[in-house]
Amino acid sequence: MxxxxxxxxxxxxxxxxxxxxxxxxxxxxxxxxxxxxxxxxxxxxxxxxxxxxxxxxxxxxxxxxxxxxxxxxxxxxxxxxxxxxxxxxxxxxxxxxxxxxxxxxxxxxxxxxxxxxxxxxxxxxxxxxxxxxxxxxxxxxxxxxxxxxxxxxxxxxxxxxxxxxxxxxxxxxxxxxxxxxxxxxxxxxxxxxxxxxxxxxxxxxxxxxxxxxxxxxxxxxxxxxxxxxxxxxxxxxxxxxxxxxxxxxxxxxxxxxxxxxxxxxxxxxxxxxxxxxxxxxxxxxxxxxxxxxxxxxxxxxxxxxxxxxxxxxxxxxxxxxxxxxxxxxxxxxxxxxxxxxxxKHAPVPDELPGDPAPAPVVDVELGRRAALADVVHLLAPDVVASSDGAPTMDALRQWSGFALCSTTVRADDGVLVVDEVRDRAYVALDGDPVGVLDRTTHVNVLPLPRRAGTLTFLVEDRGRVNYGPRIGEPKGLVGPVRTATRLLTDWEAAPLHLTAAPRLLGDVAWTAADPEAPVAGPSFHRGTFDSVAGADHFLRLDGWTRGLVWVNGELLGRYSAEGPTGTLYVPGPLVRAERNELVVLELTGAAAPRARCVPAPDLGPTES
Structure with a gap:
């Protein structure tokens, strides 16, 4: 033995x-x-x-x-x-x-x-x-x-x-x-x-x-x-x-x-x-x-x-x-x-692994579009009402990703103050962008337009803490949410089922998009491309701001213009020869609905 x-x-x-x-x-x-x-x-x-x-x-x-x-x-x-x-x-x-x-x-x-x-x-x-x-x-x-x-x-x-x-x-x-x-x-x-x-x-x-x-x-x-x-x-x-x-x-x-x-x-x-x-x-x-x-x-x-x-x-x-x-x-x-x-210390084989060939270069036009607001019913069917504060993502049993929270504001509310956001929230009033709350930059206050309406928070969990005493903290809007005049108490909230978004959206949710025009988020964008089956690809999203990417229904992960990473790695086993589907969820905005696969990775600038 x-x-x-x-x-x-x-x-x-x-x-x-x-x-x-x-x-x-x-x-x-x-x-x-x-x-x-x-x-x-x-x-x-x-x-x-x-x-x-x-x-x-x-x-x-x-x-x-x-x-x-x-x-x-x-x-x-x-x-x-x-x-x-x-x-x-x-x-x-x-x-x-x-x-x-x-x-x-x-x-x-x-x-x-x-x-x-x-x-x-x-x-x-x-x-x-x-x-x-x-x-x-x-x-x-x-x-x-x-x-x-x-x-x-x-x-x-x-x-x-x-x-x-x-x-x-x-x-x-x-x-x-x-x-x-x-x-x-x-x-x-x-x-x-x-x-x-x-x-x-x-x-x-x-x-x-x-x-x-x-x-x-x-x-x-x-x-x-x-x-x-x-x-x-x-x-x-x-x-x-x-x-x-x-x-x-x-x-x-x-x-x-x-x-x-x-x-x-x-x-x-x-x-x-x-x-x-x-x-x-x-x-x-x-x-x-x-x-x-x-x-x-x-x-x-x-x-x-x-x-x-x-x-x-x-x-x-x-x-x-x-x-x-x-x-x-x-x-x-x-x-x-x-x-x-x-x-010098142990036997090493004579053979060496080969260097991969340059990846295929492919331009992808994402000519179909779906605004998140128009398809949210497909992604967030389970709405929870709360007469207290905004439910955390944990209370919604949403262990990663995104949730949507909404409440109403009055014309005299004036300013929005969130006790803590974990980790980012895109705020809109009746669909019009108000601003972004962000944990990294410690932004938890936004001015509000002086009109009544529905205030919506698209809340993003950007990753749970993996080291130290903050392990296990809840995500979402944490603590009181208030304005210049009152505490906001009546809420509706729902987890967004984004991992399977391309499948949930199907084929009926999309409309044609101008391939030359800038796009506003949060919105989904879809296109197809032919390439070399089984080959690794490196996806560039120059001109896009931040969001998620899927290839053939598989969620690759997050991208962000803040860097350092300039490309997303697409494992070869995900790629087929014809009609590969690329879906992008852009949260803020992009210069044009176009993407490009490039020959080599770009992991970003290093310290000089």
């Missing part, structure tokens, strides 16, 4: 020392038809292991749902890892961060009534949950259900059963999570260990924390192997880790070889030669490593998270991460630099 153990100095694979040289590749950020080629590229760079998080909310959009098919087929992904001759590390959370919506924690965990009848963990003053990531019975019961559905998939593929899985993580960077007493931390982690083992996981368990004394001392247990996360000064960081893991192998579980991007910021890059030197120092010390990321991929749909350390910064659709393998699967200069380092 194969074995993987933690020895006095080394990891031991079948009793022999084994240096883990791993790379992060998240199955949920890659089209499943591309999993095999991405895994193969990892082997060709010299990696012997693939690591992946598991995003709980990706599999469980509602408490009574759990999906392990298609894009969510973790078992198939792990089988492909094994077929390539590689090992695997699985990090199931329950919290993962990963710049993913809510850090992977389902938003329904934080609702007052998450399962339609049983109260969940309570909300904190900042919107975060006091019971989540703690020894809270409701949270632990939810984890127990999650583990019972997920972990048998992992257990069946452990190395001890002839599969690829070497190790499984318990929690994630728990030492950085504030406000939990040490005794409760210990009780919580031990309960996670118990529930993990209960599902048949018998390979080594570990924790990972940032490489400083405070986090490492708070984030683990004496009986669990500690690993550290860092991206520079490897000898110093390993010394810190050794203080907290006095025996056994040292491992950097997240070797940050790049960084993520946020809307309105620059595109982050790191020098390949600097990263290569830090990796060389780490491997020369005999430590094991997991490159975070080997291949970043894409935050498809509405899955990107956000950070808020005083300023709310949502994550871009691209999760290229300046990783060795680019978002579209091309080996980069960093790929070759790190491969050369790995070759």
């Amino acid at each position: 194969p074995t993987f153990e933690i020895g006095e100095r080394d990891f031991l694979l079948d009793g022999r020392p084994f240096q883990v040289i791993s790379g992060a590749l998240h199955y949920f950020r890659v089209h499943p038809d591309q999993w095999a080629e991405r895994i193969r590229a990892a082997r060709l760079m010299g990696l012997n292991t693939i690591e992946t998080y598991v995003a709980w909310n990706f599999h469980a959009p509602e408490p009574d749902q759990f999906d392990l098919g298609g894009r969510r087929d973790l078992g198939r992904f792990l089988d492909l890892v094994a077929a390539e001759g590689l090992h695997a590390i699985v990090r199931p959370g329950p919290y993962i961060c990963a710049e993913w919506d809510g850090g992977g924690l389902p938003a329904w965990l934080f609702a007052a009534d998450p399962a339609g009848g049983t109260a969940g963990p309570a909300g904190g003053s900042a919107g975060g949950a006091t019971g989540v990531r703690r020894h809270d019975p409701a949270f632990l019961d939810a984890i127990g259900t999650y583990y019972a559905r997920l972990l048998p998939v992992v257990a069946a593929r452990q190395v001890t059963r002839g599969g690829p899985v070497l190790m499984v993580q318990v929690e994630n960077e728990y030492g950085a999570y504030p406000g939990v007493p040490d005794d409760e931390r210990v009780a919580y982690l031990r309960e996670l260990v118990r529930r993990t083992r209960e599902q048949g996981i018998d390979v080594p368990l570990f924790t990972s924390d940032q490489a400083d004394d405070e986090h490492l001392s708070r984030g683990g247990l004496p009986e669990l192997h500690k690993t550290a996360n860092f991206g520079s000064r490897s000898p110093e960081r390993l010394t810190t880790l050794r203080r907290h893991q006095p025996t056994g192998p040292l491992m950097c579980m997240e070797f940050w070889d790049g960084w993520f991007d946020s809307w309105g910021q620059v595109h982050h890059v790191t020098a390949p030669e600097t990263t290569a030197q830090d990796l060389d120092d780490l491997l020369a010390a005999g430590a094991s490593v997991n490159l975070y990321m080997f291949h970043g991929g894409t935050n498809l749909g509405l899955t990107s998270g956000a950070n808020d350390k005083g300023t709310y910064l949502p994550i871009t659709t691209s999760y290229d991460y300046d990783a060795p393998l680019s978002e579209h699967g091309a080996p980069t200069a960093k790929f070759h630099a790190l491969r050369a380092v790995i070759a």
Whole structure:
């Protein structure tokens, strides 16, 4: 029977020392038809292991749902890892961060009534949950259900059963999570260990924390192997880790070889030669490593998270991460630099992955239009009335995306003040634009026209916070909404079912649009194009402002003129030879209803 153990100095694979040289590749950020080629590229760079998080909310959009098919087929992904001759590390959370919506924690965990009848963990003053990531019975019961559905998939593929899985993580960077007493931390982690083992996981368990004394001392247990996360000064960081893991192998579980991007910021890059030197120092010390990321991929749909350390910064659709393998699967200069380092310490195949051909160039005219106001009945059939304040998106059970809220104003109301908007709201009076409320720029006041009418808020959740104490906060219009003269109390609200918008709109909702004329949002625009079936495409929307894009019914994600990203990646498996459908929801306005597919990605300007 194969074995993987933690020895006095080394990891031991079948009793022999084994240096883990791993790379992060998240199955949920890659089209499943591309999993095999991405895994193969990892082997060709010299990696012997693939690591992946598991995003709980990706599999469980509602408490009574759990999906392990298609894009969510973790078992198939792990089988492909094994077929390539590689090992695997699985990090199931329950919290993962990963710049993913809510850090992977389902938003329904934080609702007052998450399962339609049983109260969940309570909300904190900042919107975060006091019971989540703690020894809270409701949270632990939810984890127990999650583990019972997920972990048998992992257990069946452990190395001890002839599969690829070497190790499984318990929690994630728990030492950085504030406000939990040490005794409760210990009780919580031990309960996670118990529930993990209960599902048949018998390979080594570990924790990972940032490489400083405070986090490492708070984030683990004496009986669990500690690993550290860092991206520079490897000898110093390993010394810190050794203080907290006095025996056994040292491992950097997240070797940050790049960084993520946020809307309105620059595109982050790191020098390949600097990263290569830090990796060389780490491997020369005999430590094991997991490159975070080997291949970043894409935050498809509405899955990107956000950070808020005083300023709310949502994550871009691209999760290229300046990783060795680019978002579209091309080996980069960093790929070759790190491969050369790995070759000094371990066998590396002679073969190299090829460079992708330039993507097809296609001009797309979006000649059909549908104003959101004209089709809202198709997208928001479930209207809720509230005699109190505006319902939050969570109260509407809208865990991501958009909601529509409306109330009436009088001619003497004068000004609109929203206590807090999470995260953006497009405000109109009888269909005429009034302005935009925005969390990032701290705009929560707008002047109102001096006339009575229906005031409508198109509210956008731009990504749930994935790190820190604001995890779990509700979305929408939060707190009182008032004017110069009164509190606004009588509301109607509805969630917008936008993920499936092209299907819901059908063929009857569209009217012809002038291909040369500017367009006003919020409105949908549709066109078709022929191209090369199966080829990756890079979509530019120059002249558009912000919104969502679908190709052949699949929601690619958000775009925004604020950058840095200048193109959206269209995975080749989504593209057919004829009559590809492109649908754009423009929220503000565009110079003309035209788009263009270009030969190469544009991830935006970098720091000079």
